Amino acid sequence: MNKTILYVRASTSEQTSDHQLEQATKAGFKIDEVVTDHGVSGVSTHLADREGGRELLHKLREGDALVVRWLDRLGRNYRDVTDTLRSLLDRGVTVKTVINGMVFDARPKTATEEAVRDALIGFMAAQAEAQAQATKEAQRAGIAHHKVASPEKFKGRKPTFTxxxxxxxxxxxxxxxxxxxxxxxxxxxxxxxxxxxxxxxxxxxxxxxxxx
Missing domain, CATH: 1.10.10 (Arc Repressor Mutant, subunit A)
Structure with missing residues (x-):
């Protein structure tokens, strides 16, 4: 029997699996199983290198549906995300997003639908990587500013001994x-x-x- 699996990458304390499951349920998805990676970066780790990611790839079968909050849950590296999506689609796994209700059908009915699907994959994966890069640059700028404004903060706690x-x-x-x-x-x-x-x-x- 085909399954609908929700994959959750929760990289911060605010991004919980329960919260993402609740969002998916409210969006109308009937989730059979949840696979989670906690505290894992989507920039530095590929899906197949994560414990939950390996479990997910092992469980998915032809005809199954993979649900993610957004494509950035799979990763924030353009090539990794596009390669992962195409691999899943080739295996007959349809990928759906909670945000905007996007559907990447493993079996598009026409060549036009397939072309549109592939174009969307490329665009959205590139957008995820660009957003991650922008966030990283903003963090670097913030750190540089605070190093000048509050140097003690970056030294850590002052030793209580000589x-x-x-x-x-x-x-x-x-x-x-x-x-x-x-x-x-x-x-x-x-x-x-x-x-x-x-x-x-x-x-x-x-x-x-x-x-x-």
Whole structure:
């Protein structure tokens, strides 16, 4: 029996699978199954390289329908999206979008319908990549601005210990002293002692960023 599968790529905490499923249901789709990738970028990872993406490609069969909120859920790289769509269509999988109710029919009835479908695929995939690139450029500009306006923000939390205290903590830890004893002997907060002993290089790097 043919299935309708919703694929969700939720790259942020606001983009939940429940929210995208609710949108699809309200748009009139009867979803049989949901496949999700959480916290995954559509720019740097191809569909076939994601855990959920691999599961999706394995499950889809000829005659099935794949539903996505928008083509950018499949990816934001032009060639990846177009290659993925054409591969799915060649396998007999129809792809539908919740936004605007677009349908990319795996079996178009005429050559004209097929030509229109293919043109739309190219246009929409290019649009997704352009939008991703614009977002990335805006983020870079924002980061550059804040590095100048608020340099402390990009240094991370200021260390609560000096370089001398760092050396003391490491030396006492190597001598087999317990964390509470080290904290008492050096005056360094016990939580900071724990962080230092777990990752001395990271503690050293923090001091470097703050010029200590």
């Amino acid at each position: 370089r001398e205290q760092l050396d003391q903590v490491i030396a006492l830890a190597e001598a087999g002293q317990g964390q509470s004893a080290i904290a008492k002997a050096t005056g360094v907060n016990r939580n900071a002692v724990i962080r230092i002993t777990q990752n001395p290089a990271k503690a050293e790097a923090a001091l470097e960023r703050w010029g200590s």
